[in-house]
Amino acid sequence: MLIDCPHCGPRDLAEFSYQGDATRTRPDLASTDTKAWLDYVYHRPNPAGRHREFWQHAGGCRAHLVVERDTLTHEIFTVSFARKTSGGDAA
Amino acid sequence: MAEYSALSLLKNALSGNRDWKPAWRKPDPKPSYDVIVIGGGGHGLATAYYLAAEHGITNVAVLEKGWLGSGNIGRNTTIVRSNYLLPESLRFYEFSMKLWENLSHELNYNVMFSQRGVLNLAHSPGQADAFIRRGNAMRHSGVDAEWLTPQQIARKVPGLDTSKSARFPVVGGLLQPRAGTARHDAIAWGYARAADRRGVDLIENCEVTGFLRTGDQITGVSTTRGEIRAKKVALAVAGSTSRVLQRAGIERFPIESHVLQAFVSEAIKPFVDCVVTFGAGHLYMSQSDKGGLVFGGSLDFYNSYAQRGNLPTVEDVMSEICAMFPSVARLRLLRSWGGVMDMSMDGSPIITRGPLPGLYLNCGWCYGGFKATPASGYSFAWTIAKDEPHAINAPFTLSRFERGAAIDETGHGPIPKLH
Amino acid sequence: MSPRRSTSGGLIDRTRTVRFTFDGENLSGHAGDTLASALLANGVSLMGRSFKYHRPRGVFSAGVDEPNALVTLLRGGVREPNIPATQIEIYDGLRAESQNRFPSLAWDLGAVNQLGGRLIGAGFYYKTFMGPVIGPLKGTRFWMMCEHFIRRAAGLGRADYEADPSRYERVNAFCDVLVVGGGIAGLMAAEAAAKAGKRVILAEQEPVTGGFARWSGETNEGKQAHEWASNLTARLASLDNVRLLTRTAVWGYYDGNTLAALERVHDHVARTPKGHPRQRHWTIRATDVVLATGALERPIVFPGNDRPGVMLAGAARRYAAEFGILPGNRTIFFTNNDSAYEAAATIKRAGGHVAAIVDVRARISSAASELATAAGVSPLTGHAIVGTKCGKTLSRVFVQAYDAASGTLSGDARPLECDSLAVSGGWQPVLHLASQAGAKPVWDEEKQAFLPPEPTQRWAGAGAFLGTFGTVDALGSGRDAGLKCAGKRPSRGKLPEIAPEPLDLTPAPVLEIRGKGKAFVDFQHDVIADDVRLAHREGFVSVEHLKRYTTLGMATDQGKTSNVPGLAIMAAARGITIPEAGTTRFRPPYSPVAIGAMAAERYGDLKPERYTPIHDWHVDHGAEMTPAGLWHRPLVYAAAGETVEQAYIREAAAVRRSVGIVDVSTLGKIAVKGPDAATFLDRVYTNTFSTLKVGKARYGLMLREDGIAFDDGTTWRLGETDFLMTTTTANAGAVMQHLEYCLDILWPELKVHLTSVTDQWAGAAIAGPKARAVLERCVTGTRVDNETLPFMGIVHGEIEGAPVMICRLSFSGELAYEVYCAAGYGTLIWEALMEAGEPFDITPYGMEALGALRIEKGHVTGAEIDGRTTARDLYLDWMLSKKKPFIGSGLMDRPALIDKNRLRLVGVISLDGQKLGGGAHLVERGTPDEPGESIGHVTAFCYSPALQKYIGLALVRGGKARHGTRAYLSDPLRKRFGQVEIVSHHLFDPDGERMHG
Structure with missing residues (x-):
């Protein structure tokens, strides 16, 4: 698998660290809604097909990326920075 | 339907194996x-x-x-084992182990459960303590467990690198003698x-x-x-x-679904008699009755429903098996495949x-x-x-x-x- | 008679003799021979024994698909089992052994298994060996007794335990076009892509490119086909944008057009030159791939089809044309297609005698007839071979009239004398890589073969891979595939002229002749046609069940010859078509790969080693080093004759008495900078850092999102927006990644920048009552008195002119300082501190003493923060801020996490004066033999020089509630049982007077 890091270019899977589902939303910092916390920490859609997920380019620029990938075929559709400002920062 | 036995094999052989019946029916719902x-x-x-x-x-x-x-x-x-740490797991997997021990008879089907032992290698004092904690937990739950010294390990598993100069020297090992392998x-x-x-x-x-x-x-x-x-x-x-x-x-x-790869080498004459796991990484290996070394390591580390993995994990696994058994470097990988694991939280x-x-x-x-x-x-x-x-x-x-x-x-x- | 070398012909170099041994016998061949061709040249027809029945076997193929002739190579003092003789290039001094036989290849006791034929058919072992239900052999015992013998009978070659002395190498390659296969089609594809300016890699598994052209006998543009191929190869080799790799098998097609290949760099020469790899593992990332992997010939399944002397017709042709080998004196051909006729003509041309061509088809093409004439026989059409007879080698075959349409035999079987038999069941394109890439092969009823499907990744097929077997097609499809990968349209340009006209290789749909006797489908695993039918009878009809139940296709050749015939027999048994019966999915590797090659540079060097900047000093001063993750750290600095225990007790005592020094460079260090740094730390730590004054440090605790303790360490405020965080050695990487995740994903609005500075700083901790006095003797540029440098204070100064940063903090519980300097000054500062400490007898101490000191103080590390404990379990509740949320605060109060009866931190004291033990459990009552229920376990222990006792830390159910009670240490694994007292984990100086002093 090759991931096209927007900062470093296409790099091998071995350089990246998988950081899981990117569709979860963390409750507000101060939230005391245990159900919301449980959902955030433990529950995943785990789709068979298109999956939005985080990868960190750990062996490269270290930016976290949002990757859209098919979990059935491993085909990668899109790659972008997780943090919109990362491009500037990392450069 | 006939029981399977040496006698039934003989009887059927005499009639040209023409009378065997399907192992199960193929009914419509x-x-x-x-x-x-x-x-x-x-x-x-x-x-x-x-x-x-x-x-x-x-x-x-x-x-x-x-x-x-x-x-x-x-x-x-x-691999079949019940060498767990936590009481909930120990209770469950030991119950399973006891069923395994009589399973061929229960099912009238030889599942080839071979209680050849599972040996977990420890490579640092801290890891040894953690393994001993686990072994002691097993013993307190009535499960068999032994601690082996590097010398005992070297005798039991020839070919394993137990030298002091190894990158991660073996400091001991947790053995569950009743554990082993079965024909999946x-x-x-x-x-x-x-x-x-x-x-x-x-x-x-x-x-x-x-x-x-x-x-x-x-x-x-x-x-x-x-x-x-x-x-x-x-x-x-x-x-x-x-x-x-x-x-x-x-x-x-x-639950997340992840792909895990497994590997088998070409068949060789008996090489290793128990299941061995590597503690300075993640690798488990044994030898099948046919002679292939069967081994695996970590997940590919990404969500997947494809029963196939990628090369970085292959290379990691090969590196680790060679670190354990330097002579295995010369043997050849025959086949690799992937399975989809239901990884829980x-x-x-x-x-x-x-x-x-x-x-x-x-x-x-x-x-x-x-x-x-x-x-x-x-x-x-x-x-x-x-x-x-x-x-x-x-x-x-x-x-x-x-x-x-x-x-x-x-x-x-x-x-x-x-x- | 036996096979022999013809008097002339072939591409071998007859002027060069190469000597080798097989089973100890001295033999010779010529340069250019494979072990298989050289053995045939020496009249050796028996080369191996099969897996199950130990049947005698000769070489069956001439290439990667060889199921029978597997040998063990003895080289450089090590054994390499299971190598096909067809893939071994001979060199002077080569030593090979046959395998799976005892005592010898010719007289093998294991052959007794043949007598049990029907008894030990497919899956017989599932039905027996279960043993008695009661008595001494109940349970699994009887099976394990049988297994002992089964294991010894199974397996092929024998491996040894000597470390492989080879070096392996990894290469990462990138190209626009990877061409897999260096036959005509591959060469054309490479040329077309290269001419279009693409960077091309061409990989050929054989030593020489050309493939079929090497033995086709055709002419291309008036030249011998093999010359034409080698000229084209030479032209390609001269191009800067082409890389030719021979002896390189592409074995894996992974995601993103990443392919894996194995180059056998020096297996063909006697000695690997010093510094060179034996083999090279290529990871090739190609924009486009051309699959020009050719086709493999299929056998026909008939009784006795496995005898030594039986081989594939294409193999016989190749041996004759490329190696100048005649399969025997009287060769019979058996076929369902025209390709065997070409082979027969080749044998005749090479000086052999074709005794007959038996063809299942009633009618044959005129081209085939002409070839039969050239071969000197008139073909026996509408016939089939129904049996073979074999003494030491094949002596005759039996033929019978056969109707291909109905599959029925008629008339009497009659014998035909022969000493060799060449069989062709048609050709199957090599689709393995396409299948690995995710595509499912498609059956073509007309061609009677699986053909490549639509690509799932960026590849294009060429040549016989496409199921078109003529050289003209290979030239055209090769060129077009190359052009396609270069983004160009197919060419209409003239192709080289080929002679003679290619044959139509469409076979009759006959892959099995049913008759009496064992008819082999999978030669190596001894799967016979009746096994396939038995599997059908027992319901193992899906292709995967068939494979698993009979082991069909699971041998070292991975079913390259047996796959299609096996499917055909199952389809016939079920009364369905082959595609309805299915096809198995091919898995990597295409052909077996040395495990060491894939480990490559990591073979013998598994992981990087991390040394602190002061490492050499430790080693020079007698430190015994111990692994800590990737790091090496001093365990103890044992004096002569001292045990580890004596050494750490001395070292720890010296710290409490005077002063000690320890290397703490391995601690994770992260620079946290930016206007929001303090806010950020407040969120990731359970306690508050925004209130920390500049020039002060604070101990911090991090939780995971699920409320479980994650890591601890001190963080120093060096400036308003400038913090230096320290983490445990083990978690340095994980904490860094966690913080980056938080900033990138959770709180992108925070203006914080993180830098891992673990390797930038060297650190030494000075601990003990005399620690301040040591600093006073060497630190310049700052005072270090209590006022200037109070507990948790930070100062900047110099030692020996090198800038240092000193923080007064204590892990040992003594008056203590951590001195940090730039990594390059590490040893300088360390030595200066040693010198300054000389009057106080400063003692370097290692991990063991560090551990003893922290145990005395009840400070936690990874043994207690084990991923299951909470802050409360460790009595660190005071660090859980109630004023602000932090990571983990949302879930840390779940009921089971605040249960009073959880495993919680305590101290334990040995009451019998004996050692405790890490990992020992604690029980309330019991005996050494019946230890009773565990209430917890010892996480760490030591002999405490301060308390003069064996003490430890433990996680015990209920924790504090048990203070003052007694329990038993139970360590059945090390056979230790003894009484302990449970106390507070603050075992020594609980009020911390010493470190504040």
Whole structure:
């Protein structure tokens, strides 16, 4: 698998660290809604097909990326920075 | 149907092996059953068998989307052990071990359970302490465990690098003598045949496409072979758990599906007599009766439903087996393959009623489902039959996360890829 | 008679003799021979024994598909089992052994298994060996007794335990076009892509490119085909944008057009030159791939089809044309297609005698007839071979009239004398890589073969891979595939002229002749046609069940010859078509790969080693080093004659008495900078850092999102927006990644920048009552008195002119300082501190003493923060801020996490004066033999020089509630049982007077 890091270019899977589902939303910092916390920490859609997920380019620029990938075929559709400002920062 | 035995082999050989009958029937689905088990893998077949054998519930169908045993029961590295740390796990897996020890007789099918021992190598004083803690936990629960010195290990496992100059020298090892390996496909076939003989319908090429419901209550399934009703519907679909639950309207669940690769070398004469695991990384290996070295390592570390992995993990695994056995570098890899693991949030399984009325759930096996097959089937059948958990699966609920009662053997927390 | 070398012909170099041994016998061949061809040249027809029945076997193929002739190579003092003789290039001094036989290849006791034929058919072992239900052999015992013998009978070659002395190498390669296969089609594709300016890699598994052209006997543009191929190869080799790799098998097709290949760099020469790899593992990332992997010939399944002397017709042709080998004096051909006729003509041309061509077809093409004439025989059409007879080698075959349409035999079987038999069941394109890439092969009823499907990744097929077997097609499809990968349209340009006209290789749909006797489908695994039918009878009808139940296709050749015939027999048994019966999915590797090659540079060097900047000093001063993750750290600095225990007790005592020094460079260090740094730390730590004053440090605790303790360490505020965080050695990477995740994903609005500075700083901790006095003697540029440098204070100064940063903090519980300097000054500062400490007898101490000191103080580390404990379990509740949320605060109060009866931290004291033990458990009552229920376990222990006792830390059910009670230490693994007292984990100086002093 090759991931096209927007900062470093296409790099091998071995350089990246998988950081899981990117569709979860963390409750507000101060939230005391245990159900919301449980959902955030433990529950995943785990789709068979298109999956939005985080990868960190750990062996490269270290930016976290949002990757859209098919979990059935491993085909990668899109790659972008997780943090919109990362491009500037990392450069 | 005839019992399998040396005598029946002889009798059939004399008649040119023309009289053997199918190991199981190939029935068409009936309109309804008492229980439908979705998933014709090891756990689903074992569940059906114990429903019939232990609870007299024989009006059961097992629905398999492909061929029986096509999931992880036929793709694993065949290790059977109960060398766990936490009391909940120990109780469960030791129960399973006891079933294993009599399984060939129980099923009248040689599952080739070979109690050749599982040896976990420790490579630092801290790791040795952690393993000894585990071994002592086993002994306090009545499970066999021994601590071996590097000298004892060198004698037991020739070819293993036990030298002091190794990158991660072996400082000791935890041995469970009763642990070992079994013939993976035989488990599926043995349970299938035994369940079939008790009247269970095993229906292959029958994919569940949806659930029939009355309100919240699950009342059956729609399949590629038509609608089938049932009082109870039980799920044992491992890596496909999320996909199937989505068809019941459950969109989010504490499971991620990951691909795990396994490897086998060309066949060689007996080389290693026990199962050995590497502690300075993640590798487990044994030798099959055919002679191939069977081994595996970590996940590929990304969500996947493809039964194939990628090269970085292959290279990691090969590096580690060579670090353990420097002579293996010269042997050749014959085949590699991938299986889809249902990775749970604490590394432990879920065997429970729910999450909807009429539905029963068995999932979250991570890498460890093979050895669990008998106990999983036994306790799941119990739960389905009695609508309450057996003592061994009582802790493995879905609500444990809500309560903070995770059963986390590795201590990695809710990061599925790390379990 | 036996096979022999013809008097002339072939591409071998007859002027060069190469000497080798097989089973100890001295033999010779010529340069260019494979072991298989050289053995045939020496009249050796028996080369191996099969897996199950130990049947005598000769070489069956001439390439990668060889199921029978597997040997063990003895080289450089190590054994390399299971190597096909067809893939071994001979060199002077080569030593090979046959395998799976005892005592010898010719007289093998294992052959007794043949007598049990029907008894030990497919899957017989599932039905027996279960043993008695009661008695001494109940349970698994009887099976394990049988297994002992089964294991010894199974397996092929024998491996040894000597480390492989080879070096392996990894290469990462990138190209526009990877061409797999260096036959005509591959060469054309490479040329077309290269001419279009693409960077091309061409990989050929054989030593020489050309493939079929090497033995086709055709002419291309008036030249011998093999010359034409080598000229084209030479032209390609001269291009800067082409890389030619021979002896390189592409074995894996992974995601993103990443392919894996194995180059056998020096297996063909006697000695690997010093510094060179034996083999090279290529990871090739190609924009486009051309699959020009050719086709493999299929056998026909008939009784006795496995005898030595039986081989594939294409192999016989290749041996004759490329190696100048005649398969025997009287060769019979048996075929369902025209290709065997070409082979027969080749044998005749090479000086052999073709005794007959038996063809299942009633009618044959005129081209075939002409070839038969050239071969000197008139073909026996509408016939089939129904049996073979074999003494030491094949002596005759039996033929019978056969109707291909109905599959029925008629008339009597009659014998035909022969000493060799060449068989062709048609050709199957090599689709393995396409299948690995995710595509499912498609059956073509007309061609009677699986053909490549639509690509799932960026590849294009060429040549015989496409199921078109003529050289003209190979030229055209090769060129077009190359052009396609270069983004160009197919060419209409003239192709080289080929002679003679290619044959139509469409076979009759006959892959099995049913008759009496064992008819082999999978030669190596001894799967016979009746096994396939038995599997059918028992319901193992899906292709995967068939494979698993009979082991069909699971041998080292991975079913390259047996796959299609096996499927055909199952399809016939089920009364369905072959595609309905299915096809198996091919898995990597295409052909077996040395495990060491894939480990490559990591073989012998598994992981990087991390040394602190002061490492050499430790080693020079007698430190015993111990692994800590990737790091090496001093365990103890044992004096002569001292045990580890004596050494750490001395070291720890010296710290409490005077002063000690320890290397803490391995601690994770992260620079946290930016206007929101303090806010950020407040969120990731359970306690508050925004209130920390500049120039002060604070101990912090992090939780995971699920409320479980994650890591601890001190963080120093160096400036308003400038913090230095320290983490445990073990978690340095994980904490860094966690913080980056938080900033990138959770709180992108925070203006914080993180830098891992672990390797930038060297650190030494000075601990003990004299620690301040040591600093006073060497630190300049700052005072270090209590006022200037209070507890948790930070100062900047110099030692020996090198800038240092000193923080007064204590892990040992003594008056203590951590001195940090730039990594390059590490040893300088360390030595200066040692010198300054000389009057106080400063003692360097290692991990063991560090551990003893922290145990005395009840400070936690990874043994207690084990991924299951909460802050409360460790009595760190005071660090859980109630004023602000932090990571983990949302879930840390779940009921089971605040249960009073959880495993919680305590101290334990040995009451019998004996050692405790890490990992020992605690029980309330019991005996050494029946230890009873565990209530917890010891996480760490030591002999405490301060308390003069063996003490430890433990996690015990209920924790504090048990203080003052007694329990038993139970350590059955190390056979230790003894009484302990449970106390507070603050075992020594609980009020911390010493460190504040």
